[in-house]
Each structure stands twice: as C-alpha cells, then as structure tokens.
Amino acid sequence: MSLDLSTPVLIVDDYQTMLRIIRNLLKQIGFNDVDEAKDGSEALGKLKEKKYGLVISDWNMAPMTGFELLQKVRADAELGSLPFIMITAEAKTENVVAAKQAGVNNYIVKPFNADTLRSKISAVFGA
C-alpha cells in the first residue's frame, strides 16, 4: 500500500514552535492537508468537525496530556479507530507500554527527523 499524501492530518502540541516544525516536516514529506491544535480539547473539537486520517500528538501537554487525548479518542464511538501517533521526549518503557495498551499506533521519541516521521507514518498505514 502506498502512502496517501492527501490524508488530512491533525497535529497536536501546546508548543507553537513544534507545531510549525512538524507541519513543515509533513509538508516536506508531501502532506498538504495539515491542521493544528494547541491542546487536547481543541483537538477533540477539530476531530468532531472534520474527518482526519491521522493524528500526531505530543505526549507532554497541559491541561490534557497526549495520553489522555489518546484515551478519549479510543473511547469515542466515531473516532475509536483513528490512526494515532504519539511524540514524546521520554523513552521510558512504562510509557511505551501504557501508550500501546491504550491503542497508540506508533510512537516517536525525540529528537526525530523527517525520515523518522515518514517511516513511522508509513508503518501505521502499512505502506
């Protein structure tokens, strides 16, 4: 399966600079339908308004963490199977296990680059 670059992607991070950097990396990969949310609540609102094909979220956010956002997405009847990639600064085994158990599709540990992002996205879509 090839990677569908027209897939709408929602990126979630409470750090505006990282939002811009991730958006730019996705643009370099070829994604052109990219929206941003600055926290979990805004992300949930956007996910209800538009049909996204992928969420890329930072873990360490306030007041709702990326992990809590993942749990809410998975608990939602409409969004439950939405592909979800988590970005985190920590590679703690317990975090990875917790995220996997909560249904994350892939996990990116910082620092990362466009190639890492592309390969993680490709792995999610089996491309």
Place this chain on the structure above:
Amino acid sequence: MKLIDSIPYGNPKAASKQMEFVTVMVAGQLLGLPISRVHDVFVVSEMTTVPLAPGEIAGLLNLRGRVVTAVSLRRRLGLGDTYEGGRRMAVGLENQGEAYGLLVDEVGEVLKLNPDEMQPNPVHMDRGWVGLSQGVHQLRDQLLIVLDVDAVLAFETEREAA
C-alpha cells in the same frame, strides 16, 4: 515561550513570499534558522564529552543507539559557554546525513519573514559572525541574524582548511 514582538517591518502584501524561521536566543542575540533545516526542538538530557574534539562540540548524545553531535552555538559564535546547570535546549538539525543538536540559550517562536527584506550583514558585525550569517532582518525592536546552517556546522572543514 515568546521571545520577541514578532511583527517585522515590511510590506504586508508580500505575505505569500514569506519564509519561516525558528528563532533562538544566544547571549541576548536573536538568531533565526530556516525552518526547512530544523526537524526538532528538544531538551538535552545526558551528554557525553568527547576528549580532543573541536571546541564547538559540546558532547555526544546517544539516543537509543543514534548518535547526535551536540554543537554549542555559543562557542561557534566565539562566545563563552556559560552553562551552569538546568534545562539545556537544542535545535535538531541534519547535515550530510549526520544528526546535530545545536545548543542554544532559548528557543523562541517561529517567525514569517519576507526574504526580499533581508538586509546584508551590518559592516560592524564581528568577522567571525559574518561567515555564519546569511543576512539580517530588522524587526520592530531588534535585529534578527539569519544563520547559515551549513556554515555553522562546517567548523571541522574550516579547521582542516586553516
């Protein structure tokens, strides 16, 4: 984190030509890195010093088997390294397949600027800085120096040529 008033002088009609820069602060100076060259911003945790390495190299970060060279932007700019503990921020860059973490004092916001409005380096700019700068942008209340990422990471080539 907001370092500056992000409204630059310029022509608003030229918005479509704007380029994005990740801003960083070093020794009170605002510097910009083209966003196309930046792939991450991260907090440096454990760093291993490298004996006999060029002075610009602050150490190596071994991140799950991936080695990232930590370069001190302060040292690269000929400034003293004033790190006294606490959180160290780095900007993730790549050059010729090698991963680098550029250590900075602070990472700011992303600014959109019109490349046509970039000015040449000021005549009084330190000679060591001129080679690392592509030019400057006059913002409302301060100057932003646009870093030449290739030049910043070319310290070993410079040393070999010397």
